[in-house]
Amino acid sequence: MYAHYHQNSILEKLQINKHNPGVYDPCESWSSDPSAISIISVNPATEENLASVTCANLECCKQVIENARLSAESWRSVPAPARGNIVRRIGELLRKNKDALGSLISLEAGKTKQESDGEVQEMIDMADFAVGQSRMLYGKTMHSERINHRMYEQWLPLGVVAIITAFNFPVAVWAWNAFIAAITGNCVIWRPSPKTPLCAIAVQKLCHQAMQETGYHGIFSLLIEKGSAVAEQLTCDGRVALVSFTGSSHVGQRVGATVAARMGRSILELSGNNALIIDQTANLDLAIPAVVFGAIGTTGQRCTTTRRLFLHTSLYDEVLGRLQKTYRQISIGNPLDHQVLMGPLIDAWARKTYLAAIASVKTAGGSFAVEGGALEGPGYFVSPSIAISENHWPLVQTETFGPLLHLMRFDHLTQAIEMQNSVPQGLSSALFTNNLVNAELFLSAQGSDCGIANINIGTSGAEIGGAFGGEKATGGGREAGSDTWQSYMRRQTNTINWGNDLPLAQGLSFNVPN
Numbered sequence: 001m002y003a004h005y006h007q008n009s010i011l012e013k014l015q016i017n018k019h020n021p022g023v024y025d026p027c028e029s030w031s032s033d034p035s036a037i038s039i040i041s042v043n044p045a046t047e048e049n050l051a052s053v054t055c056a057n058l059e060c061c062k063q064v065i066e067n068a069r070l071s072a073e074s075w076r077s078v079p080a081p082a083r084g085n086i087v088r089r090i091g092e093l094l095r096k097n098k099d100a101l102g103s104l105i106s107l108e109a110g111k112t113k114q115e116s117d118g119e120v121q122e123m124i125d126m127a128d129f130a131v132g133q134s135r136m137l138y139g140k141t142m143h144s145e146r147i148n149h150r151m152y153e154q155w156l157p158l159g160v161v162a163i164i165t166a167f168n169f170p171v172a173v174w175a176w177n178a179f180i181a182a183i184t185g186n187c188v189i190w191r192p193s194p195k196t197p198l199c200a201i202a203v204q205k206l207c208h209q210a211m212q213e214t215g216y217h218g219i220f221s222l223l224i225e226k227g228s229a230v231a232e233q234l235t236c237d238g239r240v241a242l243v244s245f246t247g248s249s250h251v252g253q254r255v256g257a258t259v260a261a262r263m264g265r266s267i268l269e270l271s272g273n274n275a276l277i278i279d280q281t282a283n284l285d286l287a288i289p290a291v292v293f294g295a296i297g298t299t300g301q302r303c304t305t306t307r308r309l310f311l312h313t314s315l316y317d318e319v320l321g322r323l324q325k326t327y328r329q330i331s332i333g334n335p336l337d338h339q340v341l342m343g344p345l346i347d348a349w350a351r352k353t354y355l356a357a358i359a360s361v362k363t364a365g366g367s368f369a370v371e372g373g374a375l376e377g378p379g380y381f382v383s384p385s386i387a388i389s390e391n392h393w394p395l396v397q398t399e400t401f402g403p404l405l406h407l408m409r410f411d412h413l414t415q416a417i418e419m420q421n422s423v424p425q426g427l428s429s430a431l432f433t434n435n436l437v438n439a440e441l442f443l444s445a446q447g448s449d450c451g452i453a454n455i456n457i458g459t460s461g462a463e464i465g466g467a468f469g470g471e472k473a474t475g476g477g478r479e480a481g482s483d484t485w486q487s488y489m490r491r492q493t494n495t496i497n498w499g500n501d502l503p504l505a506q507g508l509s510f511n512v513p514n
């Protein structure tokens, strides 16, 4: 009874109704076609319906793209620091609604309240970062080789940016992209995961308020759909200059190919298969909590989840014993309960995939240090597993999106690095060591081949200040901090002749007859 009251008050605070329009058009605000298909958002911890959302169809998607294109024509002329103001306002609204939005993420995505609040905090941090960045869209000035010439480069907006996101970070990944895309002068169309539509609607409502208060419209729009026709239209439509896609490698590969075929730009943030190495000098009091958080945080459904653990032979038994003890104490349950460390998987399909992976370990000849399985419902709850596996097994080479950790041993660090890199993906990696030479080797060109390489920090939980993303089958994209803003702009090189002659580059002479 209390739980329902609590659930309703969270939804109410964020203006989520029983039935919600799933299309926010740059011109027409919320639009809802009563004959449109609906999707129902389900709480993965209870399997109860939260609310329904009417979906976008192809025609409405095309209209939203056109309206965003028109809006982008005026937004590009707004000075970048003024563009930052709208993001500042969204950041303020997120601060005000942090608790409610964090709770909604827990309700809809099943993440623990701590992690969900952390996700909203990440949006707030990203807003602060983007506001500052709006005054720092620097270009370089070069010395021209020609007399009385000035040369520089400048960065200009692209136009329309589509952001397609995965369920596991239902709002933060949008913020990484959308805030930077907005301050760089682009209009943003968000196509969130159909598994977490309410989180997207709640955020879009804050964007709506910020746009109304600042007097701009069309900067942020939203398309929720059932299936993938709208997402596919966004990838193949020439009016969309940049597609930022977050999801699995197999879908991302198709998205990347479609966008490339029309010479568009894409940012691909795809699957990870992240490893953590513990060498013989490591401080286990740091390493063990990092492994546990990395492996079971978000129920193993982070792109940066620790999926493979390489242990030096000398401490194999000790680490294994300590992990087994810790795993026995993991509290699994209602993600809104502050004591709980692991919530449910997102849906029945995810649970089925996890159970199939456990079966595959056995088929491959592996065993379990901790054998997990499905827990009694309601809710898509499972218990976590630690398998004793081999790196070359197909199962270990792929990303199982659940709390399954593969354990392997090594004698020399080079062996562990070799195994770590011998997978298709290249997102996040970590070494626990107190040996300077080992740390430097891991971070050198002979070391980790991933986009993220950490020393004495686990694989998951990146800060927004750095560029986030990975290599190989992870897609090569970079988002959030550092100089990633450049991906949302086009670079233009300008040379200005302020003299009375027309000297040519490379000292060419071309005497045009008078």
Ligand code: NAD
Residues within 6 Å of the ligand: 164, 165, 166, 167, 168, 169, 173, 191, 192, 193, 194, 227, 228, 231, 232, 235, 246, 247, 248, 249, 251, 252, 254, 255, 268, 269, 270, 271, 272, 302, 303, 304, 399, 401, 427, 469, 470, 474
């Ligand atoms: P998914 O690939 O199933 O779906 C991702 C998004 O793509 C969803 O919104 C989905 O509806 C949409 N989609 C489906 N078919 C499409 C198509 N044909 N064209 C365009 N879009 C389409 O992934 P998921 O299950 O939602 O998320 C988990 C995956 O995302 C994992 O592989 C995880 O590692 C990855 N991920 C990566 C990062 C990163 O930054 N590298 C971050 C979060 C998640």
